[in-house]
Amino acid sequence: MLYTERLLDRLEVGDGSLFLNNERVILISMDAFGMLRHDLIQNIGFERMKGFLIRYGRELGVNDAKKILSEHMSSLTDMIKAGPALHMMKGHADVKTTYLEIDTEELGPVTSVCMEGIWRNSYEAIGYMNCFKKAAEPVCHTLVGYVSGYLSTICNQQVIAKEVACIGKGDPECRWIAKSNDLWGKEIEHELIYYKQTPIVKELEITYEKLLEERNNLQLAATIHKRLTQELVNGKDLDSLAQIIFQLMKLPIIFEDTQFRQLASAGVQEKHLKDIQEDVQQHFQHKQFVNKRMKHDHSFRDAAIIKLASHERIMVPIFLQEHIYGYCSFLYLNKEASRTPIEQMILERISYVASSYFLYAKTSFETAERMKGHFLEEMLNGRYATKKEILQRGQLIHFDLDEPYYMIVLKYELHSDNMKEELTFHQQLIEAITTYSQSENLNILVGQQQGNIVMLVQAKQLDEQQIEKTCWEAHSYLSQQFSTAAFYFGISLRATNILKVGEHYDEAVRAVRMSTATSQVITFQSLGVVGVLINEKNVSAIKRMAAMYLGPLYKCGDAKQQELLRTLYFFLFYGGNLEQTASSLAISISGLRYRVQKIEELLGHNMRNPTENYQLFLSLQALILIGELEM
Structure with missing residues (x-):
């Protein structure tokens, strides 16, 4: 006779009590248990409810396992299989074992156990679906606890069960796995929390400490x-x-x-x-x-x-x-x-x-720099009549303008037709120059004039060799910061009179006009006598002389004629070297030869005559310096 059948023979009813195997038991409806679950969730939360039901089921399993151990069954396998039978007898679920493996030492205790099965008609899953919507995780908590408690007691080691599928969350059946703790590894760490009972008062104390x-x-x-x-x-x-x-x-x-x-x-x-x-x-x-x-x-x-x-x-x-x-x-x-x-x-x-x-x-610095820039622009525009007035204003911004200085003009070419983008770039460029001067400990005035960036640098910080070197270093820095732009620097002569700042600004402007893609930093000193002789007073004479020497090339103002003038300038600049000229113009040698032939036809003389070439080169330099021709 099966153990469960013998157990039913020991069922006694009378005097308002129900005894099974000499132990008083009670019967409760599935709906009442569903209400209990509902109230537990409402009052103590889902996580505490889950732990409560798992521990409740574990006690049921432990209790049944102790009774089985007292029966002194012949084998461990029989004792383990009695668990599902007891479970079914109590109406919890129809239990089907699908896998069972027990490892034991020779004539010794159990070393590990692994058991798998299916619960059909789980009272917990069905009751949950009657009270709630579809769950996000398995809901057969007392069944899980029962398996864990029963196997742990029978095998004399911690065995943890886990529900891996549940009809309560939409799966086709309720499936479970039970394994010895060491077989689970870290996978079961979170589930172990539910087996440790923490009184709610203690939890409140912990919560209070965390809040504190x-x-x-x-x-x-x-x-x-x-x-x-x-x-x-x-x-x-x-x-x-x-x-x-x-x-x-x-x-x-x-x-x-x-x-x-x-x-x-x-x-x-x-x-x-x-x-x-x-x-x-x-x-x-x-x-x-x-x-x-x-x-x-x-x-x-x-x-x-x-x-x-x-x-x-x-x-x-x-x-x-x-x-x-x-x-x-x-x-x-x-x-x-x-x-x-x-x-x-x-x-x-x-x-x-x-x-x-x-x-x-940043705001304070930009305000100070704008004041400096505005001050420089006012000096260039002749706003101050006396040196004393300039020196006094300079003291307010901690700038001694009685010291020798250089004027630097920075011209840039930005490859963009977007006006808003160019305005943003212009502001970013001024900020970059200011940042660079700070990093190099240079006290400079930075302003704007006629679309160019203008800088006044004190000569006590940089001598004639250092000023050009610093401009090349600044050129490298700005080229790294703004890879889509090209930069050109013009440097004035060393100045000693702040009232002549406008004249030295003009020197820097003329110098920057002579800059090219291969010579991005030009000093006014390097222009020699030509740079000194050319000024606003003789512009008309320069144009007349240029028209006389350049003839048809100068009279025609279309784009093609401008390209021919640029070709002539670089051809003369490099002493007739075809390779260097073609490289600067970014054209082929054959294309350069065609242009040179066209220029000779328009000018009416051979381009190998050094005297005439010298006059042509001076004319082109003069036009560049007065802004009539751009390289």
Whole structure:
């Protein structure tokens, strides 16, 4: 006779009680259990309800397993198979075992067990569907607990069951798997939480402690933000702000620009800063290289945790007018140091304060630079009648205009027909020049005149050789910053009288007109006597002389004639060298020969006559200097 059949023979009813195998039991309806589940979810939440039902089912399974062990069955397999039979007898579900494997040591205990099966007509699944909509996860929690408790007791080791399919969430059947804990590995870690009973009072205590910790964290973040804002209003610089942050947080902090060059830091020894900078630069250069190959964007706009060779860091970008201006980072020089979520939140608040700092600094700097630029433009336009007035205005912007100086004119060509884009570029170019002069510790005045950028540079900072070298370096810098534009520099003679700033501006203008694609920086001194002799007073005479020497080439003003004049200039400039001339004009040798032949026909003489060529070259130079011809 089966154990379940013998068990039914021990069912006793009487006096309002029901006993099964000498143990009092009760019968409850499936609808009542569904209401219990509903109320548990409403009162303690889904997760606590799930844990409650799993532990309830586990106790049912443990209780039945103890009774089976007391029966002293002949084999472990028989004892395990009795579990599903008991389960069915109680009306929980129709249980079908589909797989069972038990490993034991020789004449010893069970080492592992793996069991799989199907529940049909699960009272939990059907009851759930009667009360709720389709679930997002399996709902047979007491059945899962029962299997876990029963097998754990029979096998004398922790066995965890997991429902992998359930009709309560729309699957065709309820399927389950039960395995020894070591067979599950990390897959079952989350389920183990439900087997640990935590009193709700204890949970409330934990929640209160978390809320208290969160309140303290928010209070700390608010305190730091308020203190930094106050210091910012009081005019403190970035180094002072970094020191305050270090004092409050006890964490090293660093502010960097977009190239990861240090702007300010605190809590880091000077000898370590170089290694830290090289470390982070190498990391992002490598990341940029990899992401370019993968066609990914290497930048990031949110907080990031970076692990480097010398340290670890939390980095948060600092935004300025919707663009990343730099980064602020907490440094963890000891890699074993733990990080907390509050540190990232505080760092994000610090980045907001840093944004305000840089915006104020940028606005103040731009205001000062606009004042300087306006002052330079007024000097060029003859606004000031006396040297004393100019010197007094110069003192207000901390610029000694009694010192010798150079005038520089910067001309640019932007390959764009969009007027709005060109205006934006013009402003960006002025900002780039200002940034470059700051990095080189150059005190300059930057303004605008006739569509060009004009600069006044004090000669005490740069001698005659250095001024030209600096312009070439600035040309390289601007070409890297703005790859779609071409830049040309004209440099005046060394000036000593600020009242003659307009004359020296004209020198720089004439010099820049002589610049070409291969000679982007031209000094007025390099123009020689021609540059000195040509001025506004003899423009008419220059035009008459040019018309006499150039003849038909000068009289015709169409585009083709302009190309012939450019061809003639470069041909003479390179002493008749065809290869260099063709390269500068970006045409073929055969095309150049055709143009030279056409020029000889129009001029009526051979281009190999040195005397006539010299007069032609001087005429072309003169036209360029007075702005009649552009190269």
